[in-house]
Amino acid sequence: MKIPRLSPQTLRVLEQFLDRPVAWRYGYELSQATRLKSGTLYPILMRLADYSLLETKWVATEDGVPPRHTYRLTLTGLETVRAALAEQRLKRKMRRPVLVGEKV
Amino acid sequence: MIRSSFQRWLARILLVLGIRIAPRHATQWGQAMLGELAEVKGEWAALMWGLGGAGVLAKHALLALILRGREAPAFFSGEGFFAKEGAMRRASLSMIGACMGAFLLFLLVPTFRQGLGVSLAQWRMTFDVAPHSPWPETDPAFYALASRAEQNHDADAMAFAAVNIFERSERTRLAQEAVQLNPSLTWIYARAYPTPDNFAAWIQKLKQWDPGNALPYFMEVVNIDLAQARTRKFIRDVDQESADWTNAMAGAFRSSKFDDYQQRLVELDRKVAARYGLADPYVVARGIRFLPAIPYYDISRFGESILQSGDNLRSSGDLNDALEKYWEVIHFEDAAGVPTPELLKVACYRSAAVYQTKGDSTQVELLSYLANNTTRTENERTAAGRQWLFAMTLNHWNEAVMKISGLLLPVFGSLLLVCVLMIFARNRSLRIGSLRASGGTLAVGVVSAVGLLLSSALVYVSYRPFGGIVGQFVRTGNDGGILQFDDFLDYAQWPLFKPGPNYPLHFWLVVIGACVVILLAIAGRHLHHRSRVRVQLDG
Numbered sequence: 188m189k190i191p192r193l194s195p196q197t198l199r200v201l202e203q204f205l206d207r208p209v210a211w212r213y214g215y216e217l218s219q220a221t222r223l224k225s226g227t228l229y230p231i232l233m234r235l236a237d238y239s240l241l242e243t244k245w246v247a248t249e250d251g252v253p254p255r256h257t258y259r260l261t262l263t264g265l266e267t268v269r270a271a272l273a274e275q276r277l278k279r280k281m282r283r284p285v286l287v288g289e290k291v
Numbered sequence: 292m293i294r295s296s297f298q299r300w301l302a303r304i305l306l307v308l309g310i311r312i313a314p315r316h317a318t319q320w321g322q323a324m325l326g327e328l329a330e331v332k333g334e335w336a337a338l339m340w341g342l343g344g345a346g347v348l349a350k351h352a353l354l355a356l357i358l359r360g361r362e363a364p365a366f367f368s369g370e371g372f373f374a375k376e377g378a379m380r381r382a383s384l385s386m387i388g389a390c391m392g393a394f395l396l397f398l399l400v401p402t403f404r405q406g407l408g409v410s411l412a413q414w415r416m417t418f419d420v421a422p423h424s425p426w427p428e429t430d431p432a433f434y435a436l437a438s439r440a441e442q443n444h445d446a447d448a449m450a451f452a453a454v455n456i457f458e459r460s461e462r463t464r465l466a467q468e469a470v471q472l473n474p475s476l477t478w479i480y481a482r483a484y485p486t487p488d489n490f491a492a493w494i495q496k497l498k499q500w501d502p503g504n505a506l507p508y509f510m511e512v513v514n515i516d517l518a519q520a521r522t523r524k525f526i527r528d529v530d531q532e533s534a535d536w537t538n539a540m541a542g543a544f545r546s547s548k549f550d551d552y553q554q555r556l557v558e559l560d561r562k563v564a565a566r567y568g569l570a571d572p573y574v575v576a577r578g579i580r581f582l583p584a585i586p587y588y589d590i591s592r593f594g595e596s597i598l599q600s601g602d603n604l605r606s607s608g609d610l611n612d613a614l615e616k617y618w619e620v621i622h623f624e625d626a627a628g629v630p631t632p633e634l635l636k637v638a639c640y641r642s643a644a645v646y647q648t649k650g651d652s653t654q655v656e657l658l659s660y661l662a663n664n665t666t667r668t669e670n671e672r673t674a675a676g677r678q679w680l681f682a683m684t685l686n687h688w689n690e691a692v693m694k695i696s697g698l699l700l701p702v703f704g705s706l707l708l709v710c711v712l713m714i715f716a717r718n719r720s721l722r723i724g725s726l727r728a729s730g731g732t733l734a735v736g737v738v739s740a741v742g743l744l745l746s747s748a749l750v751y752v753s754y755r756p757f758g759g760i761v762g763q764f765v766r767t768g769n770d771g772g773i774l775q776f777d778d779f780l781d782y783a784q785w786p787l788f789k790p791g792p793n794y795p796l797h798f799w800l801v802v803i804g805a806c807v808v809i810l811l812a813i814a815g816r817h818l819h820h821r822s823r824v825r826v827q828l829d830g
Contacts (some may be wrong), residue, residue: 213327213330214323214324214326214327215327215330215331215340218327218340224339224340224343225324225327225339225340225341225343225344225347226342226343226344226346226347227343229320229323229324229343229344229347230347232320233317233320243319243323248326252329253322253325253326253328253329254322254326255323255326255327255330256319256320256322256323256326256327
C-alpha cells in the first residue's frame with residue numbers, strides 16, 4: 188500500500204498513535220504531545236486520512252460548543268505504519284556508524 | 292480580561308473565514324480546528340492556533356484555484372465566474388462591474404488623477420509627440436498660459452511662462468514684456484535664460500536693480516565657461532583667464548550677498564498657480580527645480596589666487612595687506628553662504644596664523660571657531676546628502692511601480708473595452724439580463740477588470756507620497772520634497788526601456804508579470820472546468 192512521505196513531524200504524530208493504537212485522539216491533545224502547531228499538525232492528519240491510514244469521528248459536545256473531531260489509526264494504517272516505522276528505524280540504524288564491539 | 296477574549300474571538304473569526312474560502316474537502320478539517328479552539332489553553336496560544344489553521348485553509352483555497360483537477364473552493368464553485376455559456380453569470384458581471392466602479396471612484400480622487408497623468412507621461416515620450424522639446428508634455432500648457440497672460444496684461448503669469456517655456460526667443464520676449472509691465476519683476480532676468488544677444492543687457496539691468504548681489508557676476512562667469520566649453524578651450528590658470536572673467540569674479544568677491552531669487556520664484560509660482568488653477572505637477576513649481584548654476588570651480592580657483600597673493604604679502608612681511616586678502620575670501624564666503632568650505636577654512640587658518648604672529652589671541656580664537664564651525668556644517672551637509680541618496684533609492688521603487696502600472700493600465704483598459712464592445716456587438720442588445728458572452732471573452736474581461744483595478748491601486752499607492760507636495764506648495768509655499776518630486780517626475784516621463792541596469796523596475800516587472808500569469812491561470816482553469824461540464828452535459 189502506498190503511504191505518504193514520512194517526514195520527522197509525521198513520524199512524531201504516528202508514534203503518538205502507536206502508543207495507544209485503539210484510543211481516539213483529539214487534535215489539540217496530539218498537538219500538545221508532539222509539540223506541533225495547528226498549521227503543521229492538520230496537514231499531516233489530512234494527508235494520513237487521504238491515504239486511509241487514519242479514521243475520523245465527530246464527537247458531540249455540550250450545547251453551544253462545536254463538536255470535536257477525533258482520530259485513530261485504521262487497521263490497515265496500523266499495519267502499514269508499523270512496517271514503515273520499522274523500516275525507518277532499520278534505515279536509521281544502518282546509517283549509524285557501528286561502534287567497535289557492538290552487535291549489528 | 293477583554294484583551295484575552297479578543298484574541299480568542301479573532302482566532303475564531305480567522306478560522307470561520309478560512310472555512311468559508313476553503314475547498315469542500317478541507318472544510319471539515321477547518322471545522323475540526325474550530326472545534327479544538329475551545330480546548331486550547333492560553334489566549335495567545337488560541338490565537339496562534341487560529342492563525343495556523345486559517346493559513347492551512349487559505350493555502351488549500353489558493354491551490355484549488357490555481358491547480359487543475361483540484362476541487363474548487365465552495366465560495367467560487369457552483370455559479371462560477373466562467374461557468375458555461377449562457378446569460379452572463381451574476382458573479383462575473385458583479386466582478387467586472389465592481390472593478391469598473393472602483394476605478395471610477397479612483398478617478399474622483401484628485402491625487403489619483405494627478406498620479407494617472409504622471410504614470411501615462413511615458414507614453415507621450417514613447418510616441419515622440421514633441422521631439423524638439425525636452426518637456427513635450429508641458430510646453431503647450433505654458434504657451435496657453437502665456438497667451439492668456441498677454442491678453443490679461445498679467446505680468447506675473449508672463450514671468451512664470453518666461454521661466455518655463457523651452458524656446459529661448461519666446462522666453463526672452465515674455466520676460467521683457469513682464470518687466471516692462473512691472474519693473475519689480477526685473478529679477479526674472481536671472482531665472483529666464485535669454486538669447487545670447489540679450490544676455491549682456493540683462494546682466495547690466497540685474498546689476499543696477501540689485502547692486503551687491505553676486506548672482507549676475509556668477510551668471511557672467513558661467514556664460515564665459517560655456518563659451519570656453521563650446522570651443523573646447525579649457526583654462527586652468529587664473530592668470531590666463533580673460534579680463535571679463537577676472538572682472539566678473541572680482542565683482543562677485545566684492546558682493547555683499549548672494550540671492551538666487553528662489554524665494555521670489557516660489558512666491559510667483561504659488562501666485563500664478565492659485566490664480567490660474569494650475570494643478571498639473573509637470574507645470575506647477577517646475578521653474579524652482581532648476582536653480583541657477585554656481586561656478587564652484589571658478590570660485591575655488593579665484594579664491595586660491597587671492598590667498599596666494601596674501602601668502603606672498605605675508606612672506607614679504609606685509610602682514611596687514613596679507614590679512615586684507617584673507618579677509619576678502621572670508622567675507623565673500625560668508626556673504627555667498629559658504630559655497631566652497633575648504634577655501635574658507637584655509638583663509639581662516641592663514642589669517643589666524645597672522646594674528647598669532649601679531650599676538651592677537653581674540654582674533655585667533657574667533658577664526659579657529661569659524662573654521663571648526665565650517666567643518667561641522669560640512670559634515671551636516673554630507674549627512675544630509677546621504678539621507679537624500681537613501682530617499683532617492685526609496686523613490687526609485689515607487690517610480691518603478693508607477694511606471695509599470697502606467698503601462699499596464701491602458702492595456703487592461705483597452706482589453707476591457709474591447710470585451711464589452713464584443714459582448715454588446717454579439718448580442719445586439721443593451722439589456723444586461725439578456726447578454727451572452729463566450730467563455731473566452733468573459734475570462735479576458737474579468738482578468739482585464741481585475742488588472743485595471745490593481746494597476747489603478749498601484750498608481751494611487753505609489754503616487755500618494757508625492758500627491759500632497761504640489762498642493763502643499765501652492766497652499767503654504769513649503770517647497771520641501773520638491774527636488775525628490777522632480778526626480779520622480781523626470782523618471783516617470785522617460786520611456787520604460789532605457790539602457791543600463793534598472794533593478795527596481797525589473798523586480799516589479801517580474802512581480803506584476805507573475806500576478807498576470809496567476810490571473811490567467813485561474814481564468815484558464817475555470818474555462819477548462821466549464822468545457823468539462825459541457826462535455827458531461829452533452830454526453
